[in-house]
Amino acid sequence: MKHIFNLIIIIFIAILTIFFCPTESVSSNKTIPFNETIPFNGTISFNGAIPFNETIPFNETKPFNETKPFNETKPFNETIPFNRTNETISSVPRPLGICLKSKIVGNGTQIKTGGNPDGWCSSLIQGQIPTNQFMISTLIIKPKDGSIIPANQNFTLAIKIINLQTGYFADPETEYYSFPQELNEEGIIKGHCHVVIQKLPDDEYEEIVPNPSIFAFFRGLNDPANDQGILETEVGSDLVPGLPSGKYRVCTMVSTFAHQPVIMPVAQRGSQDDCIRFTVKN
Numbered sequence: 001m002k003h004i005f006n007l008i009i010i011i012f013i014a015i016l017t018i019f020f021c022p023t024e025s026v027s028s029n030k031t032i033p034f035n036e037t038i039p040f041n042g043t044i045s046f047n048g049a050i051p052f053n054e055t056i057p058f059n060e061t062k063p064f065n066e067t068k069p070f071n072e073t074k075p076f077n078e079t080i081p082f083n084r085t086n087e088t089i090s091s092v093p094r095p096l097g098i099c100l101k102s103k104i105v106g107n108g109t110q111i112k113t114g115g116n117p118d119g120w121c122s123s124l125i126q127g128q129i130p131t132n133q134f135m136i137s138t139l140i141i142k143p144k145d146g147s148i149i150p151a152n153q154n155f156t157l158a159i160k161i162i163n164l165q166t167g168y169f170a171d172p173e174t175e176y177y178s179f180p181q182e183l184n185e186e187g188i189i190k191g192h193c194h195v196v197i198q199k200l201p202d203d204e205y206e207e208i209v210p211n212p213s214i215f216a217f218f219r220g221l222n223d224p225a226n227d228q229g230i231l232e233t234e235v236g237s238d239l240v241p242g243l244p245s246g247k248y249r250v251c252t253m254v255s256t257f258a259h260q261p262v263i264m265p266v267a268q269r270g271s272q273d274d275c276i277r278f279t280v281k282n
C-alpha cells in the first residue's frame, strides 16, 4: 500500500516536472536546432566506431560495493546524499525543488559571482549516457611527462582522445550548461576538450594546491580531431611565445557539447582526462 502511495507521488512529481519546470522545457527544446551552427565536418570523423579494448575488461559479475546502494524505487527522496554538513538542504524533492533555494538560476551564460554562498543553480537533466564500451579516455602525447622545454618559445601541445566525437562546441556566452549530454548515432558523446596549464611551486615537495582561477595557458580545442583522434595546439600567445621558466602541470578537461563535464555510465573506470607535469627552463 505504502509502495503504491510512493509510486503515485513519484509519478505526480514527474508530471509536475514535465509541465511546470520552465528551464527544462526550454533546454530540451534547444537540443534540436543546435546542429545548424556546428562546425563539425563529417568527413573528418572520429574513429569512435572502434570500441575501446580495455586490457582488464569491466567485470559485470562483480558489482561495485557502495556503502549506500542507490535505491531505484525512490530516486529523488534522499534526505542528505552525503554527510558533508548537518544542514537539511533537501526537504524538497529533487530535482524540482533544488533550484528553489538558489537566488540565481542558470541562463546559458557563465555566471561567476553574485550567487554566494549558493552559487547558481541548474535543474538540467543529465541526458544521454554512453555504454561502458564508449567511455572517454585521453592521453597527452606532447609534451611528454617530465620533459624539459625551452623558455619563451612556442611548443606544441597534443592530445589523443577516444570515444568523444569532437567538434561540438556550443556558444559559451549563451548556451553554457543549457542542454543535456548528447550521443551521436554510434553512441559516442558529442563534445570538445580543453587544455589548461598551471604553474606549480618550484619545490615539488611544497604541497600548494593550484588555484583553479589562475592559469598560465588555457585553450578550447573546439575543432574536430584528425582521423587518429589527435588534437593539437601551439602554446604561446601573440604577445609572449611559450611559457616563462618554472614547473607546470598541464591537464585536459573533456566537456560535453554544452560544456558540462562528461557523464559516464559507471563509477569505477579510468579517468576521462589526463595531466602531466613538465619543466620550462632558460
Ligand SMILES: *[C@@H]1O[C@H](CO)[C@@H](O)[C@H](O)[C@H]1NC(C)=O
Pocket (backbone or CB within 6 Å): 029, 032
Ligand atoms: C521551441 O520553442 C519555441 C519557442 O520557445 C517554439 O516556438 C517551438 O515550437 C519549440 N520547438 C519544439 C520542437 O518544441
Ligand SMILES: *[C@@H]1O[C@H](CO)[C@@H](O)[C@H](O)[C@H]1NC(C)=O
Pocket (backbone or CB within 6 Å): 035, 036
Ligand atoms: C539535425 O540533426 C538531425 C538529427 O541528427 C537531422 O535529422 C537533421 O537533418 C539535422 N539538420 C541539419 C540542418 O543538419
Ligand SMILES: *[C@@H]1O[C@H](CO)[C@@H](O)[C@H](O)[C@H]1NC(C)=O
Pocket (backbone or CB within 6 Å): 041, 042, 043, 044
Ligand atoms: C569538409 O572537409 C573536407 C576536407 O577537409 C572539405 O573538402 C569539405 O569542403 C568540408 N566540408 C564542409 C561542409 O566544411
Ligand SMILES: *[C@@H]1O[C@H](CO)[C@@H](O)[C@H](O)[C@H]1NC(C)=O
Pocket (backbone or CB within 6 Å): 053
Ligand atoms: C577487442 O576485444 C575483442 C573481444 O574481447 C576481441 O575480439 C578483439 O580482438 C579485441 N581487439 C583488439 C584490437 O584488441
Ligand SMILES: *[C@@H]1O[C@H](CO)[C@@H](O)[C@H](O)[C@H]1NC(C)=O
Pocket (backbone or CB within 6 Å): 057, 059, 061, 062
Ligand atoms: C570477475 O569476477 C569474478 C567473481 O568475482 C571472478 O571470479 C573473475 O575472475 C572476474 N573476472 C575478471 C576478468 O576479472
Ligand SMILES: *[C@@H]1O[C@H](CO)[C@@H](O)[C@H](O)[C@H]1NC(C)=O
Pocket (backbone or CB within 6 Å): 065
Ligand atoms: C559487498 O556487499 C556484500 C553484501 O552486502 C558483502 O557481503 C560484502 O562483504 C561486500 N564486499 C566488500 C568488499 O565490501
Ligand SMILES: *[C@@H]1O[C@H](CO)[C@@H](O)[C@H](O)[C@H]1NC(C)=O
Pocket (backbone or CB within 6 Å): 069, 071, 072, 073, 074
Ligand atoms: C528500497 O526501497 C524499497 C521501497 O521503498 C524498500 O523496501 C527497500 O528497503 C529499499 N532498499 C534500500 C537498500 O534502501
Ligand SMILES: *[C@@H]1O[C@H](CO)[C@@H](O)[C@H](O)[C@H]1NC(C)=O
Pocket (backbone or CB within 6 Å): 009, 074, 077, 093
Ligand atoms: C518521499 O517524499 C515524499 C514527498 O516529499 C514523502 O511523502 C515520503 O514520505 C518520502 N518517502 C521517504 C521514504 O522518505
Ligand SMILES: *[C@@H]1O[C@H](CO)[C@@H](O)[C@H](O)[C@H]1NC(C)=O
Pocket (backbone or CB within 6 Å): 080, 083, 085, 086, 087
Ligand atoms: C554525519 O555522520 C556522523 C558520523 O557518521 C553522524 O553521527 C551524524 O549523525 C551524521 N550527520 C548527518 C546529518 O547525517
Ligand SMILES: *[C@@H]1O[C@H](CO)[C@@H](O)[C@H](O)[C@H]1NC(C)=O
Pocket (backbone or CB within 6 Å): 086, 087
Ligand atoms: C551543525 O553542526 C554544528 C557543529 O557541530 C552546530 O554548531 C550547529 O548547531 C549544527 N546546525 C544544525 C542546524 O544542526
Ligand SMILES: *[C@@H]1O[C@H](CO)[C@@H](O)[C@H](O)[C@H]1NC(C)=O
Pocket (backbone or CB within 6 Å): 104, 105, 107, 109, 111, 114
Ligand atoms: C544571466 O544571469 C546573470 C545572473 O543572474 C545576469 O547577470 C545576466 O545578465 C543574465 N544574462 C542574460 C543574457 O540573461
Ligand SMILES: *[C@@H]1O[C@H](CO)[C@@H](O)[C@H](O)[C@H]1NC(C)=O
Pocket (backbone or CB within 6 Å): 154, 234, 235, 236, 237, 238, 241, 242
Ligand atoms: C605562438 O603561438 C601563438 C598561438 O598560440 C601564435 O599566435 C604566435 O604567433 C606564436 N608565436 C611564435 C613566435 O610563433
